[in-house]
Structure formats: structure tokens, C-alpha cells
Amino acid sequence: MRTRKLHHTYDTENDNQIEELELEIGTFLDEYDVEYPTEEEIMLTIHAIRPHVPVKENKWNTAIKGMASIIKQAYEEMFYVSPLFWTANGLLFLIALTGVFVMDGNPYTMMMVLAPIPTITGLIEVLKSRNSGMAELEMSFKYSFQELILSKMLVVGGFNLVINLLVTISFGMLNQEILVSKLLLYWMTPFTVFTALSLLFVGRYRGIYSITGGVVLWLTSSVFLSQTTVVERIESMPAEIYLLVIAAAALTVLFQAIHIYKRGVSFETNH
Amino acid sequence: MKLTIKQVTKTFKEKKALDAIDLELTTGVYGILGANGSGKTTLMRILASVMKPTSGQVLLDGQDIMAMSHEYRNLIGYLPQHVGLYKNFTAEKFLKYIAALKGLPKEETDEKVDEVLELVGLSEARRKKVGEFSGGMKRRVGIAQALLNDPKILIVDEPTAGLDPKERIRFRNLLSKISSNRIVVLSTHIVSDIEFIAKEVLILKEGQLIKKETPQRLLKGIEDKVWTLVIDENEIPRYQSQYKVGNIARVDDRFQLRILSDDQPDHDAIQDHPNLEDLYLYYFDEEETA
Amino acid sequence: MPEDQQLVKEILDGSQAAMEVLTRKYYKAIFAYVYRKVGNRETAYDLTQEIFIKVFQRIQSYSNKGKFSSWLYSIAVNHCRDYWRSSDFKQISKQAALNEAFVCEQNNVPYIFERKEVREQVKTAVDSLPDFQREVVILKYFHHFKIKEIADVTDSNVSTVKSRLHQGLGKLAKLLKRGVEDENQKTTPYI
Numbered sequence A: 001m002r003t004r005k006l007h008h009t010y011d012t013e014n015d016n017q018i019e020e021l022e023l024e025i026g027t028f029l030d031e032y033d034v035e036y037p038t039e040e041e042i043m044l045t046i047h048a049i050r051p052h053v054p055v056k057e058n059k060w061n062t063a064i065k066g067m068a069s070i071i072k073q074a075y076e077e078m079f080y081v082s083p084l085f086w087t088a089n090g091l092l093f094l095i096a097l098t099g100v101f102v103m104d105g106n107p108y109t110m111m112m113v114l115a116p117i118p119t120i121t122g123l124i125e126v127l128k129s130r131n132s133g134m135a136e137l138e139m140s141f142k143y144s145f146q147e148l149i150l151s152k153m154l155v156v157g158g159f160n161l162v163i164n165l166l167v168t169i170s171f172g173m174l175n176q177e178i179l180v181s182k183l184l185l186y187w188m189t190p191f192t193v194f195t196a197l198s199l200l201f202v203g204r205y206r207g208i209y210s211i212t213g214g215v216v217l218w219l220t221s222s223v224f225l226s227q228t229t230v231v232e233r234i235e236s237m238p239a240e241i242y243l244l245v246i247a248a249a250a251l252t253v254l255f256q257a258i259h260i261y262k263r264g265v266s267f268e269t270n271h
Numbered sequence B: 001m002k003l004t005i006k007q008v009t010k011t012f013k014e015k016k017a018l019d020a021i022d023l024e025l026t027t028g029v030y031g032i033l034g035a036n037g038s039g040k041t042t043l044m045r046i047l048a049s050v051m052k053p054t055s056g057q058v059l060l061d062g063q064d065i066m067a068m069s070h071e072y073r074n075l076i077g078y079l080p081q082h083v084g085l086y087k088n089f090t091a092e093k094f095l096k097y098i099a100a101l102k103g104l105p106k107e108e109t110d111e112k113v114d115e116v117l118e119l120v121g122l123s124e125a126r127r128k129k130v131g132e133f134s135g136g137m138k139r140r141v142g143i144a145q146a147l148l149n150d151p152k153i154l155i156v157d158e159p160t161a162g163l164d165p166k167e168r169i170r171f172r173n174l175l176s177k178i179s180s181n182r183i184v185v186l187s188t189h190i191v192s193d194i195e196f197i198a199k200e201v202l203i204l205k206e207g208q209l210i211k212k213e214t215p216q217r218l219l220k221g222i223e224d225k226v227w228t229l230v231i232d233e234n235e236i237p238r239y240q241s242q243y244k245v246g247n248i249a250r251v252d253d254r255f256q257l258r259i260l261s262d263d264q265p266d267h268d269a270i271q272d273h274p275n276l277e278d279l280y281l282y283y284f285d286e287e288e289t290a
Numbered sequence C: 001m002p003e004d005q006q007l008v009k010e011i012l013d014g015s016q017a018a019m020e021v022l023t024r025k026y027y028k029a030i031f032a033y034v035y036r037k038v039g040n041r042e043t044a045y046d047l048t049q050e051i052f053i054k055v056f057q058r059i060q061s062y063s064n065k066g067k068f069s070s071w072l073y074s075i076a077v078n079h080c081r082d083y084w085r086s087s088d089f090k091q092i093s094k095q096a097a098l099n100e101a102f103v104c105e106q107n108n109v110p111y112i113f114e115r116k117e118v119r120e121q122v123k124t125a126v127d128s129l130p131d132f133q134r135e136v137v138i139l140k141y142f143h144h145f146k147i148k149e150i151a152d153v154t155d156s157n158v159s160t161v162k163s164r165l166h167q168g169l170g171k172l173a174k175l176l177k178r179g180v181e182d183e184n185q186k187t188t189p190y191i
């Protein structure tokens, strides 16, 4: 398939012939002038081009556009998340409510323990495409793989947020003694921390490991929390520390999301 | 429309999976033929822009496909060699989901999904779960998803592997039906898959492109190298060790061997017309054909 | 005149004015190329517009690799080739075939020859060249491209371009000179 090298002498001979031919028929060719469009016609073309000139690269605009497409995609994704995810998480929170109201458990620690569950179980959904061999296909789509992962995380995180808020509100309404602000702090902390951790996981590790990792981490912290001494310790911590942790975790979430969006997920295609 | 592959090389650690491939593809079906490990999948992945070449580039009408990004991915349909499908989705739901991922406008989705289901002959089974489909049906779902965005470039990696002969023929007919007006790149290690539908056959061997010709021209190249010879059973091993032996057929109580050789292997050997199976055997070793 | 690269940068920043400057700078050259390639003013106007739209749609992917004008010409060359294969062209070419048949009939009448200008002869001759030869002849003679540039823009190599040029010009020379002789033969008996 290599192009054959023409012989050198043939080459120069050919060049000369081309020049000669041009000279020979030049006077004819010069007769072939062009009927150029009028000024008005050129102007029409320029107007037709205008909409195709790139819009000023505004960092904010691109960021917002990126966000919008992820949110739009997240909305689409919602219809395709397996029903198991919704029902399992719904059930868990019913258990939490009964735990508090029927069995008189500590609502704060209960919230703390249950808050990150939807995110952890949601990872299964997020990583579904990897585990079912869809990832390679998804990488070839118009929406990039990164956008898909993020929009899935958004669905999962959003659902988690909504369900926690609902529980907080129902606690607040049904039990007057509960401090809503304290409750908020108690679930916001594990929620943001776990979301941050899951994003870190999603970016780095393969499918099933991150889920197992998440579950193990959650179990250890729950066992930890069920000890009364630990609970007392935690309760005695000032609100500022909670806020600090929440802020740090939220920032991690933000940076990690941007990182994934820009760089993509470490993904080694393999057989 | 023209897809240009310029000096594309892909290296995995030490291993060179593709070695300075130069290619130009225009509308029509291209069959990539090569043994396992010859680099077919790697080339397809690079064409589908899911993998970056170590060096070199792929251009669509002069533009780097990596730079085109969304614009390019919007133009292609890709069916990977090993593709999982979401098993719990019905065929219809799965295709709607993919349509969303491909960014098809909502109002066009239903119509398009109907169209591709019809095209691949799965209209009846649209409400069945993909997990319950046969191998051939799954493959057809795979092709259907690739066609959703009416791709100008269709890339299918070993689409007939693991299909029974009937499904295979069906698949071939489907491909030739949808191949007008697009660039179709199809890899296989089964020659009969592409014998009649390919405009050109590309032969890959150990990451190098060793041939790019029309099937007819390729066959012409081995015109005088195919022989048939009738021998006794006990002579078979001798020929197998000395020559590339293709088909072995029983003739009464003797055997007819199809032999590939530059010279006449025996006085009694008769020349025969080559087919693509012979061609494959000629370029690849016997073990690889298995 | 500002550098092309500078203009491209401004266009990427969304400058409509820079777009206008750049378009005007190359409009006539591109139009001339397309016109001689397709041999029809209306079609050339439409195709030129499409080419410029394509250019600005893709301006992001022009990453200062090589000269802007080469990039522009390669889009023009490709666009014309695509047009050639499109259904649009096939329809028009059917019409053209009809027109040609009509012209041929008229050609039987001797005086048409006298009226037929050299320009028309040249145009017909150029139109009759195969696609790839016409491309290189136009770029070389009317746009003063170097062989290497033509190879880049038409995505081929130097030796291919040379052989296309050689064949194309040779064919033109034959056609045009025969045309002149024909005319001389036609006119001499009347003197």
C-alpha cells in the first residue's frame, strides 16, 4: 500500500511537461473568467453565516450548559433506575421511622446511620453499566460517559437528599421535642461525607469494589455509633465541627465532579 | 464522506496491537479479516473513539475525530464485540433508553424505535425482556441500538460470532440492507460473513494491514495456488505437515484434500477456483483458522 | 491585513466582525474554485455559502495546524466532492444531459460555432475533465497552488497530483487546440 517512488528523471521531465502544457494552453485558460456574485449576494451569505459563529466562550455559560445537560440527562435516567432501588430505600426509611416512634430509638443517631444508605446502594445503579458490560457502548454515545456517570450520581444524591428531608420534616412534625437543626446536622454530615467518598470511588475503582468498600465503611461506622460512649462523645461535639466537615465534604464533591467531567473515569477497556 | 486512518499505532505496554495503519474508507461495507489477537477490536475501538491511538490520528473529512468529540459521536453507531445489555429492560425500553443517551429528541424517539425494531425483525418481541432473548436476538438488539441515530458510520465488531448458521445469514442480509449510504466497518474471523457484502476486504495480521482489496482481486491473487488432490487416508498427515490444507472431503473410501501451495503438490493435483476460505488459509496459519 | 490566525482567535471569542473580514478575504477565491469546479453560477453560490458555514461550524477544530487557507480549501474540495455524489447533483446532471443534447442539435447549425466564444470552449473542456483532474488543474492554474499544497488540500500525494495534472492539462491541450482547428476549418472556406 506504500506509494511507489517515481523515478527521479521521470519526475523532472514530468514537471517540465506540466509547465510547457500550462504555457501552451494558458491563453485559453485565461479566458475562463468567473461570474462573481454581487455585493448583495455576498452580504446574504455573510448573514447566513452569522448564526454559526461560535458564541463567546464564557466560562460560566459553558459550565451552566454542562450542568443543564447533566440535569436533563439525570431526569431521563430517573425513569431507568431499577424499581428495586426506590423500594428498598423507601422501606429502609419506614424502618427508621418505626424504630424511632414505635421502639423509641434515638432519632439523631438513627438518622446518622441511615442517611448515606441510598447513596451507597445507588452506587450499584451508577456502576450498572460497568457491571453489565454496557460501559464501552456508552462511551461511544453523544453524551459522554462522564456526563452519564455524573447524571446518575445526581439522581442518586438527589433522591437521598429528598428522602432525608422528608424524614426530617416528619420527625419535626410528629415529635415536638426534636431539634430540627440538630437533626439536619446529624444527617447532612454522613450524607455529604459518603457522597464525597462515593464520587472518589467512582472515579478510581472498578465496579463492585467500591460498593463493598462503601458497605464495609458504613457498617463499621454504624457499629461504632451504636456504642453509647461514642454517641455521647458525638453529641458533645460543637456544631462548628459538623459544619466544617460538611463544608469540606461538599467541596470534595464539587471538585471530584468537575474532575470526572473533565478527565473521565479511569477505565481500561478490556476483553 | 471519507474516514482517513493515518499512521495509527496502538501499544499496550510492550505489545503493539496496531502498527502504523494507513487506510481510507468511503461509503460501502469493509470487512476486516484477521485471526484472534490480530488487532481488529483495537482498530474498531479507535474508530468508535472509545480508545485513543498511541500515535497517529483518525480524520473524518480532514478533521480529527477526537477534536470533533460530540459531533463525531453523533455520527456513529457502534456495536462492541462484547456488549452487555440491561437484562431487565424490555427491548423497547432498552432502545428508548439508548435513544435518550444518544441525545435523540424526545418527539422522534418513539417513531425511530419502532423503525429500528421493524428493521431488525424484533417488532413482535418488543415487550420481552432482553435477558430472555437468544444470542441472535441480542445481537439484533445491538444492531438496532447502533442504528437509532441513523449513523453515517456503522462499526460492528464480530457481529456473527456465536450465531448459528441461520441467524448468520439473516444477519448478513440485514447488514447489506442497511449498508447503503454509510461507511460500514465489520470485523470477523469468518470469511463467509463478508464474501458477498464487502466492497473491500482488509486483512490484519499481528497489528499490520497486509491487504486491502476487493474480494475479487484478492481471489485473483491466489488463482493458481489452490489444488485438490485425492489420496488415501494414511497419506493425510504427510500433506498436512507439508502444506496448508483446507477442506477435507470423503470421496468413496478415499479423501479429497484442498491444498494451498505455490507449486503443484503432486502430479495428480488439479487446480481449482479459489474462494475466500482459501484466501484466509493462505494468509493465516491453520491453528488460527480453528 | 490582519493575520488569519489572529482572526480565527477573535472568531473563537465570538467576533462577528472578524468572521466578516475572514469571509470577505477568501470569498472570491473559494467562489472561483467552486464555480470552475461545478460550472454553474447558482450552484457555486449555494455551495460557497455552505462551505463557509461548515468552516465556522468547525472553526473550533481548526487548531492552528497548518495554514488557515489550506484548511479552508480542503473543506471546499471535500464539500464539492460530496456534492458530486449527492442526489442534488444527480438531478441537476440529468437536466444538464438534456441541455447538452439540445446544444448538440444546435451545434449542427454552422453559425453557432462562430458565435461560440473561446470562453465557452474552455469551460466545456474543463467541465469534461474527470473530477480529480479538474480539481488539480483549477488549483494549479487559477489558484497558483504549489504541487505540495495541492497534495495537502486534496489529501493525496505529490506524485499522484503530478500525474493528475499531467493528464488533465494534456487532455485540455488536445481539446482546446482541436477546437481551434475545427473553427478555422469551418471559417476558411467562406473567406
Ligand SMILES: Nc1ncnc2c1ncn2[C@@H]1O[C@H](COP(=O)(O)OP(=O)(O)O)[C@@H](O)[C@H]1O
Binding pocket: A268, A269, A270, A271, B012, B015, B016, B017, B034, B035, B036, B037, B038, B039, B040, B041, B042, B043
Ligand atoms: N486493553 C488491553 N490491554 C492489553 N492488551 C490488549 C488490550 N486490548 C487488546 N490487547 C492486545 O492487543 C492485541 C490485539 O487484540 P484485539 O484488538 O482484541 O484483537 P482481535 O479483536 O483481532 O482479536 C492482542 O494481543 C491483545 O492481547
Ligand SMILES: [Mg+2]
Binding pocket: B037, B040, B041, B042, B081, B158
Ligand atoms: Mg476482537
